[in-house]
Amino acid sequence: MTKKIFRSIIVVSVLVLFSSFVIATGFLYNYFNNSEKERLKEELKLVSQNVEKIGVGYFDNFESSIFRFTLINSDGTVLYDSRADAAAQMENHSDREEIKEAFSLGFGSSTRYSETLTKKTIYEAVLLNDGTVLRISADQLTVGALVIAMLPAICLIIFVCVLVTMLLSYNMANSIVKPLNNLDLEKPVLDSQYDELTPVFTKLNKQHRQIEKQLSEIRKNAEEFAQITSSMQEGLVILDKKGVVISINPAAKMIFSTDDSHIGKDFLTVDRSLCMSRAVETALSGSHTEFREERGGKEYQFIINCTRSEGEVSGVVILCIDVSETAFAEQSRREFTANVSHELKTPLQAIIGSAELLESGLAKHEDRQKFVSNIKKEATRLVTLINDIIRLSQLDESYGEKAEDVDLCGVCAEVITELREIAAKRSITFEFSAPDSLVIGGVRQYLYQIVYNLCDNAVRYNKDGGEVKVSLEKREDEITLSVADSGVGIAAEHQGRIFERFWRVDKSHSKETGGTGLGLSIVKHAVLFHNGKIKVQSEPGVGTTFTVTLPLKK
Numbered sequence: 284m285t286k287k288i289f290r291s292i293i294v295v296s297v298l299v300l301f302s303s304f305v306i307a308t309g310f311l312y313n314y315f316n317n318s319e320k321e322r323l324k325e326e327l328k329l330v331s332q333n334v335e336k337i338g339v340g341y342f343d344n345f346e347s348s349i350f351r352f353t354l355i356n357s358d359g360t361v362l363y364d365s366r367a368d369a370a371a372q373m374e375n376h377s378d379r380e381e382i383k384e385a386f387s388l389g390f391g392s393s394t395r396y397s398e399t400l401t402k403k404t405i406y407e408a409v410l411l412n413d414g415t416v417l418r419i420s421a422d423q424l425t426v427g428a429l430v431i432a433m434l435p436a437i438c439l440i441i442f443v444c445v446l447v448t449m450l451l452s453y454n455m456a457n458s459i460v461k462p463l464n465n466l467d468l469e470k471p472v473l474d475s476q477y478d479e480l481t482p483v484f485t486k487l488n489k490q491h492r493q494i495e496k497q498l499s500e501i502r503k504n505a506e507e508f509a510q511i512t513s514s515m516q517e518g519l520v521i522l523d524k525k526g527v528v529i530s531i532n533p534a535a536k537m538i539f540s541t542d543d544s545h546i547g548k549d550f551l552t553v554d555r556s557l558c559m560s561r562a563v564e565t566a567l568s569g570s571h572t573e574f575r576e577e578r579g580g581k582e583y584q585f586i587i588n589c590t591r592s593e594g595e596v597s598g599v600v601i602l603c604i605d606v607s608e609t610a611f612a613e614q615s616r617r618e619f620t621a622n623v624s625h626e627l628k629t630p631l632q633a634i635i636g637s638a639e640l641l642e643s644g645l646a647k648h649e650d651r652q653k654f655v656s657n658i659k660k661e662a663t664r665l666v667t668l669i670n671d672i673i674r675l676s677q678l679d680e681s682y683g684e685k686a687e688d689v690d691l692c693g694v695c696a697e698v699i700t701e702l703r704e705i706a707a708k709r710s711i712t713f714e715f716s717a718p719d720s721l722v723i724g725g726v727r728q729y730l731y732q733i734v735y736n737l738c739d740n741a742v743r744y745n746k747d748g749g750e751v752k753v754s755l756e757k758r759e760d761e762i763t764l765s766v767a768d769s770g771v772g773i774a775a776e777h778q779g780r781i782f783e784r785f786w787r788v789d790k791s792h793s794k795e796t797g798g799t800g801l802g803l804s805i806v807k808h809a810v811l812f813h814n815g816k817i818k819v820q821s822e823p824g825v826g827t828t829f830t831v832t833l834p835l836k837k
């Protein structure tokens with residue numbers, strides 16, 4: 284602003300100076316021109332009176348360095364010229380304008396310019412009584428020549444004026460701008476030294492208050508936004524229309540293993556996945572994209588959308604949802620369905636095969652009994668399998684099952700009684716140690732499933748003549764059930780997988796012994812249902828011990 288004021292003052296001053304100079308020169312030149320003409324007329328009048336009195340002899344002693352006098356005869360020949368030595372040799376003057384005028388009107392005047400236009404000659408002429416014409420003339424500089432002659436002085440004046448103007452305008456510009464620079468924008472109206480600016484400052488003040496209000500609203504919204512996004516479990520990234528990160532919430536920072544240093548940088552610096560960059564590009568072109576990808580060992584669903592402002596794409600929002608559990612559940616469900624179908628198909632095919640042989644009459648009479656028992660065995664297996672699936676799905680769906688007081692000693696004794704006969708066939712003995720009564724809060728059916736499946740496995744995977752030790756112990760507010768056998772044991776690499784559905788170490792042995800591959804899954808679910816824990820310790824060839832810890836109150 285200072286510069287602009289400074290420049291304006293200088294330009295105005297130079298223009299004023301120049302125009303004043305032109306106007307003054309014009310006026311002065313005109314004034315001196317007219318004065319000169321008057322002076323010529325006066326001089327001519329004086330000399331003409333003397334010439335009329337004395338005649339041409341008057342010029343004998345006449346001398347004038349300023350004016351030139353010429354006496355012209357009535358035929359135009361020059362009788363006398365104060366500057367020419369041989370007047371008679373001068374050319375005829377009858378065609379000169381001022382001479383013609385004087386002969387016809389008594390007085391004549393004219394002005395003629397030199398060839399170079401630097402000079403002009405003013406002529407005044409008068410008709411004398413004897414019929415001759417007396418002419419006076421004087422040389423004068425033209426305006427242009429005058430200006431050229433005055434040029435050094437003009438330049439000096441302009442230089443001094445510009446210098447003074449610069450100094451003054453610099454000070455003036457500073458003094459004008461200083462109050463504006465020192466203005467307190469919080470209260471511009473009160474502070475202003477310029478009344479003319481009061482309307483502007485009033486408006487400024489109003490806008491200032493409006494901006495303050497809007498800023499505080501923006502700040503409030505930003506804080507709310509930060510609070511909401513920071514407590515979100517989903518990752519949220521906001522990009523501008525160039526794909527530059529504007530905001531990234533804590534969850535997203537974890538997902539992309541990044542920090543705030545990437546704010547203001549291209550999203551490519553945060554994530555370089557091909558799918559993601561394509562999705563961001565698609566969103567920037569106004570479309571919606573969703574895809575699943577793994578980050579840091581977890582599966583995420585990425586939802587990428589564009590944001591719009593006045594119909595134009597103004598940015599991109601990336602929402603990252605952890606779907607690891609859903610993906611795992613989906614995967615497990617798919618596997619479970621495939622496994623169930625397979626497990627059900629095998630006994631059914633065996634039943635159909637035996638039934639077809641019996642129906643066709645191809646089976647020998649002595650083999651018929653074998654096929655019938657086969658059908659019975661496979662059907663029983665089918666029932667056991669379906670029962671296990673039902674139990675498992677009951678446990679999966681179990682919600683708000685009513686807990687009751689269950690005597691775990693009674694449950695163990697019941698199971699042992701049920702399995703003792705089967706165990707005895709293979710000379711397997713049961714040993715049971717427990718207090719007289721041990722009451723626990725839980726669902727009896729599920730507790731029974733825990734004890735039964737563990738003891739059933741302990742018998743089935745035992746050696747002939749082996750033993751099963753069942754013990755119950757009460758410790759402060761929990762109960763420990765341990766089922767130990769002297770069976771085949773489980774290799775360390777399989778121990779982590781035995782609780783998976785349909786997972787068996789030795790499939791054929793499991794099937795032979797009537798296993799479904801679901802027993803331990805049911806146990807695990809039932810234990811979890813009672814907020815308990817299960818542990819396995821096993822050594823191949825020596826035996827296996829399952830230890831279940833259950834809290835007394837569910």
Ligand code: ADP
Pocket residue numbers: 736740741744768770771772773781782786787788789793794797798799800801802803804827
């Ligand atoms: P299954 O019906 O096949 O017994 P489970 O879920 O009960 O299915 O057990 C899964 C697998 O764990 C079994 O196939 C078996 O290989 C192994 N297993 C379970 N209990 C024992 C045990 N007491 N001793 C040895 N292996 C066992």
